[in-house]
Amino acid sequence: MRHIISILLENEPGALARVVGLFAQRSYNIETLTVAPTEDPTLSRMTITTVGSERVIEQITKQLNKLIEVVKLVDLSEGAHVERELMLIKVKATGAQRAEIKRTADIFRGQIVDVTATVYTIQLTGESSKLDAFIQAIGPNCVLETVRTGVSGIARGEKTLTL
Amino acid sequence: MELLSGGEMLIRSLHEEGVEYVYGYPGGSLLHVYDALYRQDSVKHVLVRHEQAAAHMADGYARATGKAGVVMVTSGPGATNTITGIATAFTDSIPMVVISGQVMSYLVGDDAFQETDMMGISRPVVKHSFSVKNPQDIPEIVRKAFYIAQSGRPGPVVIDIPKDMTIPSERFEYSYPKKVKIRSYNPPQKGHSGQIRKAVELLLAAKRPIIYAGGGVILGKASEQLRQLARLLNYPVTNTLMGLGSYPATDRQHLGMLGMHGTYEANMVMHHSDLVLCVGARFDDRVTNNTSKFCPDAKIVHIDIDPSSIAKTVSVDVPIVGPVDSVLDEMLEMIAEIGDKPDQQALESWWSQIEEWRKRHGMRYEKRDDGLLKPQEAIEGLYEATKGDAFITSDVGQHQMFAAQYYKFDKPNRWINSGGLGTMGFGLPAAMGIKMNFPDDMVVCVTGEGSIQMNIQELSTCLQYGIAVKIFCLNNGYLGMVRQWQDMNYEGRHSSSYMDSLPDWIKLVEAYGHVGINVKDKSELKGALDDCFGKYKDRLVFVNVAVDPEEHVYPMQVPTGSMRDMWLSKTERT
Numbered sequence: 183m184r185h186i187i188s189i190l191l192e193n194e195p196g197a198l199a200r201v202v203g204l205f206a207q208r209s210y211n212i213e214t215l216t217v218a219p220t221e222d223p224t225l226s227r228m229t230i231t232t233v234g235s236e237r238v239i240e241q242i243t244k245q246l247n248k249l250i251e252v253v254k255l256v257d258l259s260e261g262a263h264v265e266r267e268l269m270l271i272k273v274k275a276t277g278a279q280r281a282e283i284k285r286t287a288d289i290f291r292g293q294i295v296d297v298t299a300t301v302y303t304i305q306l307t308g309e310s311s312k313l314d315a316f317i318q319a320i321g322p323n324c325v326l327e328t329v330r331t332g333v334s335g336i337a338r339g340e341k342t343l344t345l
Numbered sequence: 346m347e348l349l350s351g352g353e354m355l356i357r358s359l360h361e362e363g364v365e366y367v368y369g370y371p372g373g374s375l376l377h378v379y380d381a382l383y384r385q386d387s388v389k390h391v392l393v394r395h396e397q398a399a400a401h402m403a404d405g406y407a408r409a410t411g412k413a414g415v416v417m418v419t420s421g422p423g424a425t426n427t428i429t430g431i432a433t434a435f436t437d438s439i440p441m442v443v444i445s446g447q448v449m450s451y452l453v454g455d456d457a458f459q460e461t462d463m464m465g466i467s468r469p470v471v472k473h474s475f476s477v478k479n480p481q482d483i484p485e486i487v488r489k490a491f492y493i494a495q496s497g498r499p500g501p502v503v504i505d506i507p508k509d510m511t512i513p514s515e516r517f518e519y520s521y522p523k524k525v526k527i528r529s530y531n532p533p534q535k536g537h538s539g540q541i542r543k544a545v546e547l548l549l550a551a552k553r554p555i556i557y558a559g560g561g562v563i564l565g566k567a568s569e570q571l572r573q574l575a576r577l578l579n580y581p582v583t584n585t586l587m588g589l590g591s592y593p594a595t596d597r598q599h600l601g602m603l604g605m606h607g608t609y610e611a612n613m614v615m616h617h618s619d620l621v622l623c624v625g626a627r628f629d630d631r632v633t634n635n636t637s638k639f640c641p642d643a644k645i646v647h648i649d650i651d652p653s654s655i656a657k658t659v660s661v662d663v664p665i666v667g668p669v670d671s672v673l674d675e676m677l678e679m680i681a682e683i684g685d686k687p688d689q690q691a692l693e694s695w696w697s698q699i700e701e702w703r704k705r706h707g708m709r710y711e712k713r714d715d716g717l718l719k720p721q722e723a724i725e726g727l728y729e730a731t732k733g734d735a736f737i738t739s740d741v742g743q744h745q746m747f748a749a750q751y752y753k754f755d756k757p758n759r760w761i762n763s764g765g766l767g768t769m770g771f772g773l774p775a776a777m778g779i780k781m782n783f784p785d786d787m788v789v790c791v792t793g794e795g796s797i798q799m800n801i802q803e804l805s806t807c808l809q810y811g812i813a814v815k816i817f818c819l820n821n822g823y824l825g826m827v828r829q830w831q832d833m834n835y836e837g838r839h840s841s842s843y844m845d846s847l848p849d850w851i852k853l854v855e856a857y858g859h860v861g862i863n864v865k866d867k868s869e870l871k872g873a874l875d876d877c878f879g880k881y882k883d884r885l886v887f888v889n890v891a892v893d894p895e896e897h898v899y900p901m902q903v904p905t906g907s908m909r910d911m912w913l914s915k916t917e918r919t
């Protein structure tokens with residue numbers, strides 16, 4: 183099953199390498215990874231999506247917790263949560279397709295952020311599955327380039343992952 | 346406040362940690378530090394002949410004392426030479442602090458002379474590592490390194506120090522932190538009482554119990570509690586390779602080692618048990634055999650300080666995360682408080698079953714009548730000569746298993762071997778590290794003619810520092826353990842497991858300034874050992890013992906089988 187693991191990490195050189203190294207070393211899989219400093223500059227917030235059996239996910243969280251720089255960690259998929267990914271996608275937009283792509287982007291609440299005579303660059307946010315669906319909807323053939331940030335997630339309600 | 350250079354701060358900090366010996370090898374990036382070492386006399390440096398040995402020496406010291414051993418090496422090849430030693434310590438959770446020099450910080454990344462990314466190379470085999478960015482940080486980093494290495498589940502910590510952090514003319518205010526706090530590192534202090542209660546209830550209700558105790562009992566200094574618990578309940582105890590000595594081997598309740606080369610009775614008891622109490626062990630593949638067939642009727646209670654060891658390979662009914670000593674203490678209190686006793690009738694019939702298994706096999710082997718020693722016999726001879734009271738280190742191979750099976754360890758911290766990584770070349774330097782710190786004790790390295798050559802250069806270090814370890818080499822003329830597998834699985838095709846052109850051992854050790862004794866015949870063993878610990882008490886003695894080249898280690902679990910599926914000899918299977 184797919185899990186979203188959210189981590190508060192010391193914002194120190196080498197900390198990211200330890201997390202990534204752990205996944206490689208123990209042959210766990212990383213689907214997406216995002217990381218950036220938080221409002222407290224000594225901490226980074228990292229979100230990792232991974233797939234594995236319950237036993238593997240349990241090991242992943244335990245092994246991550248063992249890393250000295252990992253301050254706190256939560257498996258967001260265990261409770262209600264919001265997840266978002268941002269995609270910038272460059273598509274061929276000529277002739278009749280131009281209007282069609284614009285319409286589809288609107289339906290998916292995408293924004294066209296750059297335009298040329300033949301190309302649209304569209305920005306889209308949502309769950310990863312929505313971004314996949316958008317690519318399907320406009321037809322993969324007209325896609326020139328995509329760039330996705332990977333998933334960021336946060337728990338719903340009062341729960342927070344803070345110090 | 347005192348002003349010190351980075352190099353001086355480093356040495357002073359080691360002194361504050363109570364470090365007496367540092368094992369190492371100098372080189373360019375550490376010259377400032379070595380100069381600081383020279384100008385004081387509280388921390389002594391032991392100059393090895395290869396950096397791998399420095400790590401194993403520190404490791405041997407750590408295993409015998411529970412305190413972190415300290416290694417100091419230069420950048421580049423000095424650092425990379427320690428990797429096997431660091432990995433050996435990591436796999437067995439041994440506290441160690443490794444100080445590696447690094448090129449000037451402004452050269453890092455330029456492929457400078459003797460630059461390697463030590464932080465990167467060592468990352469998978471350390472508990473943690475630090476790279477020094479400011480000389481003023483050195484005391485705090487050293488304090489944290491020792492704290493991390495020695496607390497929780499212990500392990501090696503690397504401190505990488507660029508040369509410009511130690512410049513003699515750059516001095517800073519020095520004070521050593523009294524306390525450390527690392528907000529993201531809080532090893533458990535105590536087990537969960539609710540879980541402990543559940544465990545106690547299962548324990549008291551068991552009809553066919555077994556206590557399976559590992560190296561965590563030794564690391565966690567809980568041998569006394571383990572003994573009390575086992576005695577109180579009258580439950581049988583088996584040890585992992587790493588746990589030997591945590592429970593007295595000569596005690597009636599002890600079943601010996603379990604697992605791949607465990608005793609028949611230990612493996613039978615495990616398989617048929619209805620309750621396994623695992624204390625400080627990790628259900629390693631050399632113990633469980635096929636996990637899907639592991640202990641089919643047993644409920645499992647697992648005590649470990651590292652949650653990631655729990656439910657990693659085998660599902661557990663009652664997990665308890667905490668230091669083994671305090672958890673066992675709490676169990677003992679709870680049992681006293683509840684006031685119940687286990688079902689005596691069930692226990693009696695369990696013990697009579699166990700005694701039957703004991704009778705069936707024991708540790709029988711056939712002696713030869715042509716004078717050639719069996720390796721088992723040689724270990725029994727060593728046991729008698731040392732009255733079971735020596736520190737025994739070992740290398741890796743058949744000799745290691747024979748030592749584990751036939752030397753009866755009654756005390757913890759006396760059996761010193763690379764159980765997890767299986768590092769040939771570990772035995773001699775580990776013995777040296779122990780002997781330097783326990784000069785009045787007998788310290789014996791049980792080795793094979795293959796393994797000993799992996800760090801034979803340390804004979805020179807031994808002469809320089811007067812380290813009178815004994816080397817007990819079970820010379821079978823083969824990489825015996827490899828040969829055994831080839832006999833069993835490759836129809837006896839001995840691919841590269843025979844070493845031709847072995848040295849004349851006596852001449853070799855004499856060239857290094859030590860004493861060598863050949864034992865070619867059974868009749869010579871006792872005399873050789875008497876000389877070893879008598880006449881040559883204060884010398885390093887290499888006893889070259891000719892043993893049967895064809896012998897195999899038994900019992901041996903059958904691959905992919907359950908605990909009870911074993912070969913008991915070349916022809917006999919359960």
Ligand SMILES: Cc1ncc(C[n+]2csc(CCOP(=O)(O)OP(=O)(O)O)c2C)c(N)n1
Binds near residue numbers: 768
């Ligand atoms: C550094 C290293 N290389 C290879 C091995 C694989 N290995 C395990 S046991 C063994 C044979 C050891 O031979 P020897 O030291 O003569 O011991 P014996 O088994 O003959 O008692 C080998 C090669 C190892 N454990 N460590």
Ligand SMILES: [Mg+2]
Binds near residue numbers: 742793794820821823
């Ligand atoms: Mg051999």
